[in-house]
Amino acid sequence: MADWERGSNMPAIQGLSKTAANYRRADNAKFSCRECKFMFPRLAIGGCRYVRGVIHAEDVCDEFETHRPRTDASG
Numbered sequence: 564m565a566d567w568e569r570g571s572n573m574p575a576i577q578g579l580s581k582t583a584a585n586y587r588r589a590d591n592a593k594f595s596c597r598e599c600k601f602m603f604p605r606l607a608i609g610g611c612r613y614v615r616g617v618i619h620a621e622d623v624c625d626e627f628e629t630h631r632p633r634t635d636a637s638g
């Protein structure tokens with residue numbers, strides 16, 4: 564990993580293959596590309612800032628991150 568990548572909270576643009584990201588069909592729609600902040604546009608089929616290739620809204624990978632703002636009321 565290059566120095567500029569370390570400590571960055573943004574992924575390298577489309578730096579991952581689907582295999583490396585463990586891209587797969589999502590078990591839970593709440594944790595699918597449709598709900599992930601890296602998918603664009605958030606339609607049935609789109610792209611991902613992280614993973615190369617065609618991205619399906621009902622799939623997911625290990626890099627999933629919700630695009631919904633977190634409410635930090637638990638602390």
Ligand code: SF4
Binds near residue numbers: 597601612613622
């Ligand atoms: S879950 Fe993975 S493949 Fe899907 S949009 Fe997010 S980062 Fe991309």
